[in-house]
Amino acid sequence: MTAPPPLLPTTAPTSRPSDRGARYLWAIGLLLACKGGADTGGGSAVGLPPTDTAENFIYDSANPEVDTGFGAPTADETPDHTVKITQKGLWALTPRGGPYSTVTGYLEITEITDGLEDEPSCKVTFGLTGESIPAEELCADCAYGFEVLYYLSDGELADCMDPDKPETGTTLRLAWVPGANRLYLDYLGTGVWIPWYVGSLDAVREELAFTWEATMGVRIEEEE
Amino acid sequence: MTRTSLLLLLALGCADEGSNGGDGGSGSNLGGDDPAEQLPLPDVASLNLPAAYNAALDAMVGVGVSRPWEGLRGAVDLSQAGCPDFYAGPPPGDDLEDFEGGAAWMDSCVTGGALTYDGYAWWRTDLFAEGSTATPEGQVVEAQRQLIGQGTLTSADEGLFSWAGEGSDALSQVESMAPSYKAWSYSSSLKGSVSGQLAFAADDPTPSGWRADLYVAFSGGSTETLSLRGDAYFFEPVIEGTFDSVSANLDWTGPLSAGPTDCALEPIGTLSIRDQNAFWYDLVFLPESSTDTGVPAACDGCGTLYIRGLDQGELCVDLTHIWNGTLQPPQLEDFVLSTRDIGLEG
Numbered sequence: 040m041t042a043p044p045p046l047l048p049t050t051a052p053t054s055r056p057s058d059r060g061a062r063y064l065w066a067i068g069l070l071l072a073c074k075g076g077a078d079t080g081g082g083s084a085v086g087l088p089p090t091d092t093a094e095n096f097i098y099d100s101a102n103p104e105v106d107t108g109f110g111a112p113t114a115d116e117t118p119d120h121t122v123k124i125t126q127k128g129l130w131a132l133t134p135r136g137g138p139y140s141t142v143t144g145y146l147e148i149t150e151i152t153d154g155l156e157d158e159p160s161c162k163v164t165f166g167l168t169g170e171s172i173p174a175e176e177l178c179a180d181c182a183y184g185f186e187v188l189y190y191l192s193d194g195e196l197a198d199c200m201d202p203d204k205p206e207t208g209t210t211l212r213l214a215w216v217p218g219a220n221r222l223y224l225d226y227l228g229t230g231v232w233i234p235w236y237v238g239s240l241d242a243v244r245e246e247l248a249f250t251w252e253a254t255m256g257v258r259i260e261e262e263e
Numbered sequence: 264m265t266r267t268s269l270l271l272l273l274a275l276g277c278a279d280e281g282s283n284g285g286d287g288g289s290g291s292n293l294g295g296d297d298p299a300e301q302l303p304l305p306d307v308a309s310l311n312l313p314a315a316y317n318a319a320l321d322a323m324v325g326v327g328v329s330r331p332w333e334g335l336r337g338a339v340d341l342s343q344a345g346c347p348d349f350y351a352g353p354p355p356g357d358d359l360e361d362f363e364g365g366a367a368w369m370d371s372c373v374t375g376g377a378l379t380y381d382g383y384a385w386w387r388t389d390l391f392a393e394g395s396t397a398t399p400e401g402q403v404v405e406a407q408r409q410l411i412g413q414g415t416l417t418s419a420d421e422g423l424f425s426w427a428g429e430g431s432d433a434l435s436q437v438e439s440m441a442p443s444y445k446a447w448s449y450s451s452s453l454k455g456s457v458s459g460q461l462a463f464a465a466d467d468p469t470p471s472g473w474r475a476d477l478y479v480a481f482s483g484g485s486t487e488t489l490s491l492r493g494d495a496y497f498f499e500p501v502i503e504g505t506f507d508s509v510s511a512n513l514d515w516t517g518p519l520s521a522g523p524t525d526c527a528l529e530p531i532g533t534l535s536i537r538d539q540n541a542f543w544y545d546l547v548f549l550p551e552s553s554t555d556t557g558v559p560a561a562c563d564g565c566g567t568l569y570i571r572g573l574d575q576g577e578l579c580v581d582l583t584h585i586w587n588g589t590l591q592p593p594q595l596e597d598f599v600l601s602t603r604d605i606g607l608e609g
Contacts, residue, residue, distance in 0.1 A: 117348065118348050118355075119355065122351055124351070124602075175397070176395065176397070200351040200352055201351060201602070202352070202365055202601070202602055224603075226599045227390040227391065227392055228390075228393065228402075229390060229392050229404065229406075229595040229596065229598070230392075230396070230402075230595065231596040231599050233599065233603055234603060235603060253602060253605075255349050255350055255351040255366070255602075256348045256349065256350040256354070256369070257350060257351050257352060258350065258352055258354060258355045258356075
């Protein structure tokens, strides 16, 4: 991949910084010389400052003014607005009796903003289908796992604020860790398995229910 | 107006004054007393400049998004329910109105463990991975991080993490295990300051942190390249106990990638270090840029040393250790910072 351009234009000098400093010192010296010719330099014939301190540079490349464009942080001990995010789903494991090679199911994401339970700000449903992951690619304590295709079957995904919501058409690798009652996610296929859902296996029905819930602050543009 | 024309005008201005009563003899004569020749120069006899430039290069390639990201992850790990408050997407306020997605913390609060969070940090990770390292085709990964913030985390007696600025980085990697193959390119662009033990281990070459405006890019595996553009101030003279700042504007093609016209023994460009008196020591490897059409310098690891802009002759520095595994991109797991890491469940 070609390295992307820098996010910000760098202020790196394209000429030797000390050269530049020397030129400015020349300029300062000439200016001082122009002011009536008094030698105030204490031995410096052209009025040069005695030391090469940063103040004497027009641009001090080692002390860039770090102006990020941001003001001081605003203390906000409780968010003005919150969103309660719930992800809840179910896997039906087949063939019955195992070893399981496929899975079907669903995932619902519901988001309640500012406690308005009757008016979810987001409610979507994904249909899930998956095929088993080879054992050698599973996480250490995982019993079985699937490459699961997410297909949005209902709702407007754009309404959802969950930073980790799946996109329609996404394939995610999830695996069951019975000892922890957790479904682990191979985070976007990187091979990094992290606990993703709290799960509950119904051994009789051979179904695995899973859920995750969190409340976060959220920025909402106020109506004028 | 160029600097040259500015100087010319200044010189002419002096000439005018001179004609009105000055000495009139040297007003426009820039070739007379050269003030540059009267610049006091530091005593370099006790300095190990080759070691200093090596340390400077090492320090610069360590300046990037990974450090504030580590601090952010540490701050997230130490959070408690409600302190700080986490946000889905950017936090309120005008600062980040043009951004979307990701997650953030923003608060001014104290945890039960007497940790104080003050400020905000917003981050976003985009990861794409396809394939498996176990296959001959291998795994292709594209990963990006973005981090913007202005905040601190402090304990009762020390600062744990401080970050103000913005940065982003990107990793592109192809890896397979059979046959064994790995190629990657990485770049980081950052403008800001970072400090604190959550971001810097005690044995870090720059343990006190830094303030930087730097673009760094390098590649490895099938290619070896390095580019540095910008400056960094390390708060302390961490380079040979004398130099606290580095400025770089260089490109370098390593031995693995060097073609007939490349020089793997030295970069193209300038590597500058600044001592605590604010004296700059510039090491210039010609040609000064990849577009310079001037006479190419010898490929010998030697450049011209300028101190305070004055030519001090040739200085030979073996910087090639940089190609011996020093340049390493972040691990893929370093890009993972999800809502699950925040510990919001319940």
